[in-house]
Amino acid sequence: MPALDVAGEFETIDRLLKPLAHPEWGRGLADDVAVLPSRPGYDLVLTKDMLVEGVHFLPEDPMDTVARKLLRVNLSDLAAKGAEPFGYLLACAWSERCGWPERKAFAAGLAQDQVQFSVLLLGGDTVKTSGPASFSLTGLGWVPKDRAISRAGAQVGDLVFVTGQIGDGRLGLRAARGELSLEPERIEALAAHYRMPMPRVDFADVVRDFASASVDVSDGLAADLTHIATASGVGLTMNLNVLPLSTAAQAWFADRVDPQLSLEELATGGDDYEIAFTAHPRHEEALRHLAESRFLRLTRIGEVTAGTGLTVLYDDQPIQLARTGWTHG
Numbered sequence: 312m313p314a315l316d317v318a319g320e321f322e323t324i325d326r327l328l329k330p331l332a333h334p335e336w337g338r339g340l341a342d343d344v345a346v347l348p349s350r351p352g353y354d355l356v357l358t359k360d361m362l363v364e365g366v367h368f369l370p371e372d373p374m375d376t377v378a379r380k381l382l383r384v385n386l387s388d389l390a391a392k393g394a395e396p397f398g399y400l401l402a403c404a405w406s407e408r409c410g411w412p413e414r415k416a417f418a419a420g421l422a423q424d425q426v427q428f429s430v431l432l433l434g435g436d437t438v439k440t441s442g443p444a445s446f447s448l449t450g451l452g453w454v455p456k457d458r459a460i461s462r463a464g465a466q467v468g469d470l471v472f473v474t475g476q477i478g479d480g481r482l483g484l485r486a487a488r489g490e491l492s493l494e495p496e497r498i499e500a501l502a503a504h505y506r507m508p509m510p511r512v513d514f515a516d517v518v519r520d521f522a523s524a525s526v527d528v529s530d531g532l533a534a535d536l537t538h539i540a541t542a543s544g545v546g547l548t549m550n551l552n553v554l555p556l557s558t559a560a561q562a563w564f565a566d567r568v569d570p571q572l573s574l575e576e577l578a579t580g581g582d583d584y585e586i587a588f589t590a591h592p593r594h595e596e597a598l599r600h601l602a603e604s605r606f607l608r609l610t611r612i613g614e615v616t617a618g619t620g621l622t623v624l625y626d627d628q629p630i631q632l633a634r635t636g637w638t639h640g
């Protein structure tokens with residue numbers, strides 16, 4: 312008899328999650344734990360982020376992209392530390408709207424990203440809730456012993472860099488909500504970034520080899536750079552005029568009446584999942600070369616100074632931001 316498509320706990324585990332599991336370490340998702348052999352010469356790097364419906368994704372977002380975003384926001388944290396991901400633990404609190412097709416789409420999204428990023432499922436937990444859907448993922452990666460990059464470590468005189476583009480996460484949320492009047496291709500590109508950001512996994516080894524301090528940009532570039540300043544006990548500057556914008560963001564920006572306020576929105580909006588880091592000026596050429604060879608944009612956005620906190624510059628003048636990024640309550 313063919314299996315029924317029942318969105319139950321063990322149907323979900325057996326039919327949707329087991330195919331994603333590490334063949335050995337995950338114990339077939341049929342034990343109480345996963346067991347990993349240690350890797351001599353490496354440190355294990357662990358991170359956890361949640362995605363909650365209405366907080367991190369929209370109720371109408373497709374479940375395959377919700378799953379991929381969940382994995383990717385965690386891969387982003389690992390990449391910022393210079394770690395290479397290998398596996399993850401997953402917790403799902405399915406809501407009423409998560410029937411079998413939605414769960415299947417969720418697992419299919421994970422299957423795609425498992426191949427793209429070379430990670431496998433190790434275990435997790437599955438529950439049903441009458442509240443909003445929420446998901447939590449623990450990402451695991453390896454970094455050569457004692458080489459993980461921290462938020463502390465920025466030195467006065469270092470330069471501040473950011474990968475990729477800033478602002479598509481914020482504009483993508485507004486695009487997905489139907490708040491922007493741009494051509495449909497632009498709306499699509501921005502919403503796609505919001506629903507499925509690209510973690511800079513391919514740049515993790517460069518960060519590890521050259522960065523003095525590093526953070527991934529989730530809350531907002533200004534907020535996350537402030538984390539580096541605080542942890543490192545230094546000051547950082549950020550030049551709003553050189554904020555790297557995508558072509559879609561440039562199209563949006565071109566129509567704004569208040570350019571400064573618009574750039575502030577992008578620099579504080581979050582959901583970028585780029586890497587912001589500091590490095591000694593002697594590494595600038597190598598960093599530019601490596602970024603170019605990997606087809607990744609890299610922008611020098613500021614410098615590390617004696618002092619404290621983040622100083623934001625617009626037209627060479629320091630400005631005050633109303634807020635630096637997203638905070639939860």
Ligand SMILES: Nc1ncnc2c1ncn2[C@@H]1O[C@H](COP(=O)(O)OP(=O)(O)O)[C@@H](O)[C@H]1O
Pocket residue numbers: 359360388527529530
């Ligand atoms: N509920 C929690 N229990 C333990 N540690 C937590 C919890 N929430 C956050 N943290 C820790 O606080 C630090 C900052 O968290 P967060 O701002 O979420 O980091 P990130 O933005 O890189 O995801 C991290 O070390 C994280 O592991």
Ligand SMILES: Cc1ncc(C[n+]2csc(CCOP(=O)(O)OP(=O)(O)O)c2C)c(N)n1
Pocket residue numbers: 360361365366367368369384484529530531580581582637
């Ligand atoms: C529906 C919806 N509203 C608002 C946002 C914006 N937003 C929510 S949480 C957040 C910051 C990142 O999430 P968080 O849980 O703080 O991740 P972490 O910094 O821990 O990686 C942002 C920009 C969003 N992504 N989706």
Ligand SMILES: [Mg+2]
Pocket residue numbers: 359360
């Ligand atoms: Mg977090």
Ligand SMILES: [Mg+2]
Pocket residue numbers: 360384385388529
């Ligand atoms: Mg994070």
Ligand SMILES: [Mg+2]
Pocket residue numbers: 388391526527528529
């Ligand atoms: Mg982070």
